[in-house]
Amino acid sequence: MGQNKILSNHFLIIILISSVIYSLWSVKLLNDFPWRYVFTDWIINYEGGYIRRGLLGEISINLSNFLDLNIKYVFLLIHLFIYLLFHLIFYKFFITFKKNYVFYLLCFSPLVFLYPIATFEAFARKEIFYITFFLINCYLLIKINNRNIVFFSTNLLVILSYLIHESALFFLIFFYFSYLIFLKKNDYKIKLSEIGFILIVYLILLSLLFIPVTDEKLLEMIYLVNQNFFELTRWSGAIAWLQNDPSVAFLFLKYNHISIKYIFQNILYLHFLIIFFYLLYINNFFKSGKYFFALIVLSFISPLILFIVWNDWGRLVYIIYNFCLILTFYCLHDDKEVFVKIDKLPIINNLNYKFKLFFAASYIGLWTPKIFFYDDVGLFPLTDLISDLIKYSIKYGALLF
Numbered sequence: 001m002g003q004n005k006i007l008s009n010h011f012l013i014i015i016l017i018s019s020v021i022y023s024l025w026s027v028k029l030l031n032d033f034p035w036r037y038v039f040t041d042w043i044i045n046y047e048g049g050y051i052r053r054g055l056l057g058e059i060s061i062n063l064s065n066f067l068d069l070n071i072k073y074v075f076l077l078i079h080l081f082i083y084l085l086f087h088l089i090f091y092k093f094f095i096t097f098k099k100n101y102v103f104y105l106l107c108f109s110p111l112v113f114l115y116p117i118a119t120f121e122a123f124a125r126k127e128i129f130y131i132t133f134f135l136i137n138c139y140l141l142i143k144i145n146n147r148n149i150v151f152f153s154t155n156l157l158v159i160l161s162y163l164i165h166e167s168a169l170f171f172l173i174f175f176y177f178s179y180l181i182f183l184k185k186n187d188y189k190i191k192l193s194e195i196g197f198i199l200i201v202y203l204i205l206l207s208l209l210f211i212p213v214t215d216e217k218l219l220e221m222i223y224l225v226n227q228n229f230f231e232l233t234r235w236s237g238a239i240a241w242l243q244n245d246p247s248v249a250f251l252f253l254k255y256n257h258i259s260i261k262y263i264f265q266n267i268l269y270l271h272f273l274i275i276f277f278y279l280l281y282i283n284n285f286f287k288s289g290k291y292f293f294a295l296i297v298l299s300f301i302s303p304l305i306l307f308i309v310w311n312d313w314g315r316l317v318y319i320i321y322n323f324c325l326i327l328t329f330y331c332l333h334d335d336k337e338v339f340v341k342i343d344k345l346p347i348i349n350n351l352n353y354k355f356k357l358f359f360a361a362s363y364i365g366l367w368t369p370k371i372f373f374y375d376d377v378g379l380f381p382l383t384d385l386i387s388d389l390i391k392y393s394i395k396y397g398a399l400l401f
Helices: 002-030 037-042 055-067 071-094 101-107 110-118 127-143 147-164 166-185 192-208 215-228 237-241 246-255 260-269 272-282 292-308 313-331 338-343 353-365 381-398
Strands: none
Touching: 002 071, 002 110, 002 381, 037 055, 037 071, 037 237, 055 071, 055 147, 071 101, 071 127, 071 313, 101 338, 101 353, 110 313, 110 353, 110 381, 127 147, 127 166, 127 313, 147 166, 147 192, 166 192, 166 292, 166 313, 246 292, 260 313, 272 292, 272 313, 292 313, 353 381
């Protein structure tokens, strides 16, 4: 009990340190306003009519006007809020588990907290919203027993996720599968009305994907931004992608040379799919529901289609890891000893304890993906992060004197 309390304290300390670093990196990003790609993505709005991924920009613009605050500070507040919220819910979600090196290896994989701050091009991208929404969804499913409330919250978070970024469409199965698990755990029967509602939501969101971004819509949106916030053109950053038909994305493979090296490297990145699947298997999760095996496979595999339409393969690996991590330990949340049990598996238990600690530390701190499919693996990201922290602390600290 005492050792677990110490490890829980370590967990809190790491979460707090990570929160501080994310806050510092948010301020660092603000100094790059408005030229970074993320700002062109964040400003997309509904001024000229519905445009996919425009919800966040619409909220930001209205907050800027309501608070009479420069849009870049609104961006800072919203972005910082969502990252701190992720840290808070992540802590509350995992705090009740008994902790050991396995816990830290999986929950502090370089694909959770380290990736966005070690790969700065991936920092402040919109996927953090729907990752956080899924974490909130699972947390609510644990804490609330009322099916009407959680069915409403699940659908609300699904819709918000999609309206913030359309790539969330490939992760919606995680939300609805977690709701199905909630029904199973609480001995609720599946309602045809709920299935019908979910199908309607899917169809509506899918149809929104094919609403064209006309020249009139785009020009009205750009005019609003240019007159009130910062300079844009139709070729600026994320704006340039808005008028592409969704089917054009599938030309990615036609116009890019994907070598065996890139494919093999990313298959290695996806090793966690086997790990999480195996953890569910050995903990008899698939016996708890008739279709759970098929739904886990579908959940884990369906987002992989994005590899044939995106060039940001590193970001995709990061997103998939977080969804699989959260779903796996939502499924196993009733077993607070699960990380201890993993350590007792014969193949692991016979290893030297110091070696296991060394391996966990190495796994966490010595590698991370870069952002694009053609990038090599990033080595020593934790070391680079510490170096950057020292460098920027000296740089910005000197400005105070």
